[in-house]
Amino acid sequence: MRGANFGGSPDRRILIVGGGFGAVYTALGLEKLLKPEDRTEVTLVNPENFFLFTPMLAEIVSSQIDTSHAINPLRRMFKRTRFVEGAAKSIDLAAQSVLVRHPNGDEFGYPYDHLVIAVGARVGYFGMEDVEKNSYTAKTLGDAIRLRNRAIALLEIAEIERNPDSRAEILTLVVAGGGFTGVEVAAEINDLIRQAAKSYPSITQRDLRVILVEAKNRILPEFDEGLAAFATKRLRASGVELRTNTTVAGVTDHAVLIKDQDPIPSRTLIWNTGVAPNPLIAGSDLPQTGRGWVKVDATMRAEGWANVWALGDCAQIPDILNPGHNQPALAQHAIREAPALARNIVASMRGEVAQPFHYRTMGQLATLGHFNGIGTIGPFRVQGLVAWLAWRSYYLWRLPRLEKRLRVATDWTVDLIFGRDISQIQTYAATSPKGRDLEDDLYGNPNDEPSTVKGTHR
Ligand SMILES: Cc1cc2nc3c(=O)[nH]c(=O)nc-3n(C[C@H](O)[C@H](O)[C@H](O)COP(=O)(O)OP(=O)(O)OC[C@H]3O[C@@H](n4cnc5c(N)ncnc54)[C@H](O)[C@@H]3O)c2cc1C
Incomplete structure (x- = not known):
């Protein structure tokens, strides 16, 4: 070798x-x-042959950052390290x-x-196999692509669905876990579908529901009560419903089961709790x-x-x-x-003594979408636009490689001017429609027999 x-x-x-x-x-x-x-x-x-900058993952989901811009090819990051896939x-x-x-x-x-x-x-799924099989996660780049596609596919299918109950199920997304990443994902996906829905004539803002479920009595245990209360208020104002003191108990094709409460009619559970x-x-x-x-x-x-x-x-x-x-x-x-x-x-x-590691957390920043954020920076607490700007500046600086920083900064600027890109990134090749199976549960497999013709769509 x-x-x-x-x-x-x-x-x-x-x-x-x-x-x-x-x-x-x-x-x-x-x-x-x-x-x-x-x-x-x-x-x-x-x-995978790239390094994923996870703090920007929720923004990939919400289409603010292009899929490949918050990742870096490992081979370009190293000068002498040998990479093996x-x-x-x-x-x-x-x-x-x-x-x-x-x-x-x-x-x-x-x-x-x-x-x-x-x-x-x-x-981690706490042993719930139905949740493991039938939920979406936000941990890898593949998860983010899948989730973004799912959100847009839901809007596309709701636009032609005429049964009001099915429509309500399709347009309701449940996010489990009100910690830092759960809140960021709920906020970003809420922003995405609310902004994207403006391009779908039959979907109103009132039709859309994003429900955040948290087991504790408040969201964001990583932050103090004041900042968590600010986040709660801002999330509610942007349309996210919060259910605290309860947990997701399971999931079926048409509902998310909630402990000691009525099931939530929904076809999309995003799992953000448990390691x-x-x-x-x-x-x-x-x-x-x-x-x-x-x-x-x-x-x-x-x-x-x-x-x-x-x-x-x-x-x-x-x-x-x-x-x-x-x-x-x-x-x-x-x-x-x-x-x-x-x-x-x-x-x-070299035969020298290894030293113990020590480091004190400098603080934490979380985005709440919609020009909002919360955070602590050393002894200071920040919220609203200031926290959002601090989040963007800090993580842009932390993203490895100038090329990717420029790409992300451009994405953010273009997004502010033109809004989100709502194209679905379909994965099926011209010769084989099978790649579409990601969304089979919504569309049916294109290789299946045609389903019943429901008449002429108005
Ligand atoms: C959506 C999201 C947002 C986050 N935001 C923040 C934030 O804003 N601030 C913050 O401080 N932290 C944040 N975190 C947490 C942060 O991402 C993790 O703490 C950090 O990634 C841990 O680094 P790691 O190297 O231990 O693990 P990871 O970054 O998870 O990397 C593990 C690597 O191991 C590889 N791997 C797994 N199994 C194998 C195997 N068998 N063989 C070879 N390779 C393998 C994986 O492919 C992966 O590349 C966030 C996490 C998520 C998911």
Whole structure:
């Protein structure tokens, strides 16, 4: 195997599994620290060949940012790290090797001297299989594309639906989970369908319903009560209905089931609550917490393994500034854990002592759509337009690579002038209409027998 990092045969190999904030910024940190004389090859393995900037995902859903503008090709982000497209299937800690499955089905073992686990977390469904099978999520780029298409498909089909009950079901979207991402997704999808509906003559604003369901007695537990109350008021003003103190109990083809309440007639549940560990961890001998996260010390070294490290959402990293607590699962933490982890790997390669990671959250910003936001920046609380502008400025600055920043800034400007693009990104090829099956539940599969002709549409 060629030593892609420095052009020779490596003395040491560092293998990074994952391609999110933790993994990518660890690779970039190592690129800064490692010298050619270290003769160390860094390899990063991820199933997708791009890095997704998740804070902008809700804006991809709402069509404010073009699909490919908040992602960055990993090969363009790295100067010396070797990128390999594939998914880690299993880890052999004793043999120091990770089995990787590539898109063509080939599987290879990747040996390592140091291993970094940064596989993030999965969506958790609390054992509700119906929800897992029949809901939409907002975690990956594919999710965002699917959700945006779904929202527009709902409007298209409602425009021709004449049964009022079916129409009401189609135009009602339920979002489960009133945390930070649930609120952002509800706000953005609400903005999208309300703005898009203006192009559909038979759909009025009153026909549209976005219902946010939250188990606690208020939304946004990440923020103080005042900011959460501001968000509640603004969401309601923009048309989002809030149901607190209750949970989604299941989903059918025509309704979202709500605990101790009447079902909500709806064909679209967006699931934004619950996290679960990546199955790669459960299937390995990595030290794990009771909930299945990788157990590491404050230097991010896995307990009992001197050359295995983990960071980001998949790891439970003790917070030494706040004893008894762990680093939160946030990009702003993963992005700071990564260079500290890179320093610790290099220190341990050079026989030096690894240092504990510490970082205090700087604050948090959330968009509420419609020129609104809330947030804390150090000791300051911000809300409304100021928070929205702060959100846009901060995340634009944080988005990797100038090219993508320019593209996103252009998207935002064009959106302000011309409104949202409401074209559905259909995936079927001219030779095969089968790609349309994403929306089969709304349209029926085009390969099926034609359904009953319902007469002439007025
Ligand atoms: C919609 C949304 C909005 C968010 N907004 C914010 C925000 O505004 N601010 C903030 O601080 N945080 C935000 N977060 C949280 C933030 O995205 C996460 O905390 C952060 O992404 C964690 O980084 P990570 O590297 O641990 O995991 P991830 O970024 O999730 O990356 C995990 C990577 O591992 C890869 N992977 C998984 N399994 C395998 C395998 N078997 N083999 C190889 N690779 C694998 C995945 O493909 C992925 O690339 C948001 C999250 C979401 C979903």
